[in-house]
Amino acid sequence: MDFSIIQSFIIYVLPIYMVAFVLYTIRALKGPTISDQVLAIDAMSYDLAAFLVVLSIFFKEPILIGTAIVLALWIYALDIYIAKYLEKKEVGE
């Protein structure tokens, strides 16, 4: 299939993703407790990993794909740190 069709489709899809990211960021900035903020940034980062893969097709540069794997793995680490801190009130030991 022609590449311009895929590119114009991604152009139409892109604003929906951007509105979703803005709403996630608003919840991450104002969330009443720490858990709400971490949950919002968690969901935002997994969606951002998907968006990065879509953008690497859009920019026609396959070398950009490695960033999505790294982002998905390290956001999980942030989740576990905060959960450990909230449960035991300490990290490490």
Add this chain to the structure above:
Amino acid sequence: MIEDILVVIGMIMIGVGAVADLIAAIGMNRFKNFYLRLHAATIGTIWGAFVPLIGASLVATGCYCLGSYRWFVTGGGIITAFLVLILAPAGSHALARATHRSGLVKVEPCVVDHLNEEMCVKEG
């Protein structure tokens, strides 16, 4: 022919993922409570991240315009999709467990809570 079918299926999956992302973001702002927002987070991670990643892999497989490096995109997309499928529920579960154990958020629309009776806020 088969490549065109793969590209169309992949584009449909990317569109479904975008709409699910928007729904999850609206739900994240509209729900009242942390435990209710977990529903929106589940929608956002499975329908909003796993489905478009598989769709992007299918698009990259079917499109010759990316050159021979398109297999790179396919493999990276599928690996990221399975990582998200494993890690996102584990992270949400760890966070919910820590929040309930530390007593940070009360369980608001509650019928019974056998883990900790003081966390339960009954209606009316």
Add this chain to the structure above:
Amino acid sequence: MLLVTALASIFSVIAVYYAIMEKNLVRAVVFSAIQSTIYAFIYYMLMAPDIVLVYIPVAVGLYPAVILILISKTEKVEKQ
């Protein structure tokens, strides 16, 4: 594309402002993580994937871990 990058930059500035003004230090760490994620996206849009590969483990992974260990050894709320 430049418009998307500019929007992300504005939100990162807001996150940095909240991180500086926040009294509860754990919440400040979470605001810093928001800023790091947005910066990773900005570096991606500026076509620097090598910097993204280094920036995400340092700023999202290691930095909150070190700061949380430090907070758990000392005190949680900033005093006047």
